Amino acid sequence: MGVAAFALRRASPADASAIAHVYVNSWRTTYRGLIPGQVLAALDELKQTGYWWRVLCESSRGCGAVVAEGRFRVIGFSAFGPAREEGFSRCGEVYTLYLLDAYQGCGIGRRLLSASVDDMAGAGYTSMCVWVLARNPAREFYEHLGGVELSSRDIRVGGRRLEEICYLWPDLRRLAALERR
Numbered sequence: 450m451g452v453a454a455f456a457l458r459r460a461s462p463a464d465a466s467a468i469a470h471v472y473v474n475s476w477r478t479t480y481r482g483l484i485p486g487q488v489l490a491a492l493d494e495l496k497q498t499g500y501w502w503r504v505l506c507e508s509s510r511g512c513g514a515v516v517a518e519g520r521f522r523v524i525g526f527s528a529f530g531p532a533r534e535e536g537f538s539r540c541g542e543v544y545t546l547y548l549l550d551a552y553q554g555c556g557i558g559r560r561l562l563s564a565s566v567d568d569m570a571g572a573g574y575t576s577m578c579v580w581v582l583a584r585n586p587a588r589e590f591y592e593h594l595g596g597v598e599l600s601s602r603d604i605r606v607g608g609r610r611l612e613e614i615c616y617l618w619p620d621l622r623r624l625a626a627l628e629r630r
């Protein structure tokens with residue numbers, strides 16, 4: 450796909466419904482066949498809007514979301530903040546990184562990750578991690594950008610046991626420098 454025109458900016462609570470739209474649609478295209486269909490069918494943009502509104506109302510430096518905006522609408526976003534796993538000192542985490550299907554593979558994911566890294570580095574985080582389903586092809590995206598496989602865990606989604614992999618970037622400044630090249 451050719452390069453889409455887009456701009457990145459920090460998300461505000463007013464973006465909650467646009468983010469919910471991207472989230473629900475990207476889940477349905479990404480996880481078809483990976484996550485039980487009833488879980489994907491039950492995703493609700495209105496409920497997601499409420500969730501993202503609360504998240505964005507509480508955002509601060511190093512914790513929040515960045516959106517990629519195309520000509521007419523938000524086409525992708527990343528959300529990040531402190532690592533949720535215990536024992537990860539000064540480690541940030543990208544909680545979610547989703548693009549609408551039509552905008553994948555043209556460099557927007559890399560730019561969203563880069564903007565998230567800059568925000569977290571500015572807030573004093575020195576490393577970063579991300580959890581990804583073991584069967585999600587996005588693993589190769591994270592490996593391509595230097596993520597090191599650290600650990601795995603099992604989660605249950607809709608009654609099915611799924612494996613998640615944790616990727617770590619031990620030196621956030623190094624990742625930020627790589628991303629600026």
Ligand SMILES: CC(C)(COP(=O)(O)OP(=O)(O)OC[C@H]1O[C@@H](n2cnc3c(N)ncnc32)[C@H](O)[C@@H]1OP(=O)(O)O)[C@@H](O)C(=O)NCCC(=O)NCCS
Pocket residue numbers: 475479545546547548549552553554555556557558559560580581582585586587588589590593594
């Ligand atoms: C994963 C995702 C965010 C990546 O964003 P993207 O815009 O498609 O990726 P980019 O075009 O920025 O790719 C950056 C680099 O990673 C590589 N890459 C991206 N996806 C890849 C894949 N699945 N396999 C191998 N390499 C990949 C690209 O070739 C590119 O390399 P280059 O810069 O050397 O040319 C996006 O594809 C997406 O939203 N996927 C569905 C949702 C998802 O799985 N999110 C992650 C949940 S943890």
